[in-house]
Amino acid sequence: MTASSESLTSKLEWQALQAHYPKIKGVHLRDLFQQDPLRGEQLTASACGVYLDYSKNRMTHETLGLLLKLAKSCSLDARIEAMFRGEKINVTENRAALHVALRAPKGTALWVDGQNVVPQVHAVLDKMTEFCRRVQSGAWLGYSGKPIRNIVNIGIGGSDLGPVMAYQALKFYSDRNLTFRFVSNIDATDFVEAVYDLDPTETLFVVSSKTFTTLETMTNAHSARAWLIAAFDDDARAVARHFVAVSTNTEAVCAFGIDRAHMFGFWDWVGGRYSMSSAIGLSTMLAIGPENFQALLHGFRQMDEHFRTAPFGHNLPVLMGLLTVWYNNFFGAQTLAVLPYEQYLKRFPAYLQQLTMESNGKAVTLDGTPVGYDTGPIYWGEPGSNGQHSFFQLLHQGTRLIPCDFIAFDQALNPLGRHHDLLLANVFAQTEALAFGKTAQQVKDEGVPDALVRHRVFAGNHPSNTILAERLTPEMLGKLVALYEHSVFTQSVIWHINAFDQWGVELGKALAQRIIPELESLEEPVLKHDDSTNTLIHNYRRHRLK
Numbered sequence: 001m002t003a004s005s006e007s008l009t010s011k012l013e014w015q016a017l018q019a020h021y022p023k024i025k026g027v028h029l030r031d032l033f034q035q036d037p038l039r040g041e042q043l044t045a046s047a048c049g050v051y052l053d054y055s056k057n058r059m060t061h062e063t064l065g066l067l068l069k070l071a072k073s074c075s076l077d078a079r080i081e082a083m084f085r086g087e088k089i090n091v092t093e094n095r096a097a098l099h100v101a102l103r104a105p106k107g108t109a110l111w112v113d114g115q116n117v118v119p120q121v122h123a124v125l126d127k128m129t130e131f132c133r134r135v136q137s138g139a140w141l142g143y144s145g146k147p148i149r150n151i152v153n154i155g156i157g158g159s160d161l162g163p164v165m166a167y168q169a170l171k172f173y174s175d176r177n178l179t180f181r182f183v184s185n186i187d188a189t190d191f192v193e194a195v196y197d198l199d200p201t202e203t204l205f206v207v208s209s210k211t212f213t214t215l216e217t218m219t220n221a222h223s224a225r226a227w228l229i230a231a232f233d234d235d236a237r238a239v240a241r242h243f244v245a246v247s248t249n250t251e252a253v254c255a256f257g258i259d260r261a262h263m264f265g266f267w268d269w270v271g272g273r274y275s276m277s278s279a280i281g282l283s284t285m286l287a288i289g290p291e292n293f294q295a296l297l298h299g300f301r302q303m304d305e306h307f308r309t310a311p312f313g314h315n316l317p318v319l320m321g322l323l324t325v326w327y328n329n330f331f332g333a334q335t336l337a338v339l340p341y342e343q344y345l346k347r348f349p350a351y352l353q354q355l356t357m358e359s360n361g362k363a364v365t366l367d368g369t370p371v372g373y374d375t376g377p378i379y380w381g382e383p384g385s386n387g388q389h390s391f392f393q394l395l396h397q398g399t400r401l402i403p404c405d406f407i408a409f410d411q412a413l414n415p416l417g418r419h420h421d422l423l424l425a426n427v428f429a430q431t432e433a434l435a436f437g438k439t440a441q442q443v444k445d446e447g448v449p450d451a452l453v454r455h456r457v458f459a460g461n462h463p464s465n466t467i468l469a470e471r472l473t474p475e476m477l478g479k480l481v482a483l484y485e486h487s488v489f490t491q492s493v494i495w496h497i498n499a500f501d502q503w504g505v506e507l508g509k510a511l512a513q514r515i516i517p518e519l520e521s522l523e524e525p526v527l528k529h530d531d532s533t534n535t536l537i538h539n540y541r542r543h544r545l546k
């Protein structure tokens, strides 16, 4: 059944949650823990080496039961199966969303339009592996015969954020003989600074773009081409040795001058923000090597299997997705903070912003009906403990409800003195402080003058998840990314929206195409925008540097 937005809020299961919410709204986490001393052990789940403590959430076993009933009534199980079966669940683009096939083991089958796509996936992986071995061993030579020492990924959105995040996250495992840079912004500074200290004769560009038409990426790729051939007396033949492409658009890749033999393909059933386990991960594989890349895929695969098969009450992505719905739609929480206490995950929140907000920033249901309820929250975050010294004040004493995901690892990759214990002490302290706060009586008992008591009270009752794993490895990164991918899908199923299109990015792109000639024209253009836009364009034309 294709339920409409109306049918979500009119579902008995939804209404049961609405009726339940007032009972929970006023209850403090202090009371919930007092009433249920085993809560911290029971409201947890673990799978694939990932431990989720969701006990510090404003919910009871009854809440969970009601959320699970809602998931059932939204046919979450059938929707998961539809995704894994390669059905065209991206209805507005008439495409499958089969990123799970990117990590399917050799010899298995996943079908799109009657074709088993798993062999194609492995053919590309094999080609990537062979290429990486040649670059890493120094067998791939630049045009002047020197081995490659610098890799520059040019891409944006899903063709950048995944590669950047994964490179940072897995730097510990990376080949330190190679230098990696990432260029995404159309602001020339990004490109200029990225290549500032690089020798073109030792530099390889990986132009990553699903469409190979994206303005930012193509502009940067052309600047890179010009920068490169300038070093070879404008000999364009150098391009073949210094550029490879990752794309679905063979024609455009060849038109750019990149040999199709040096193109690594993927498919329209891989969404940009779901593509880091595809050939878009080429820079990742170059950094960490094919074996580690396989481990990354293995991690994704384990979480995919868990999502597909685990009962919802023990299913990590389902639990996290349902809790997000609970805060978003019943508590009215507008944002969600992701706080990795692991410096290598410093770009993880930025990566998640595209994954979550490009997916679930939608205002109509699958059939185009206005939703009539809130959909995707704003995801944001910074690594801990840095965040504690900037925005945590607002988390603790502000007026907003901001559920938080704390992510941490038992073992440090760089053990050094007391650092790791101190880091983890901060994780546990923050979730404890957020949940339980400090009462006025406790503050008074500490001898704080009356005038300051109210300033020093911590209301507490701020919810958080704690996600713990043994160690940040390539495999673990795959699990974490898949955890959030499937949590996002779970949310979209409840909200009955399409998590796999992104029409909202189109209008700005089209308007920019109209404005570009207006900025570049030698004649004063006749402008037909609104008065604000016309004035801004006139002013810019007057004041820019020529």
Ligand code: F6P
Binding pocket: 156, 157, 158, 159, 208, 209, 210, 211, 212, 213, 214, 217, 272, 273, 358, 502, 505
């Ligand atoms: O900004 C929209 C978007 O289409 C993203 O979904 C995508 O990841 C990004 O642009 C880059 O697209 P491409 O890989 O085609 O260059």
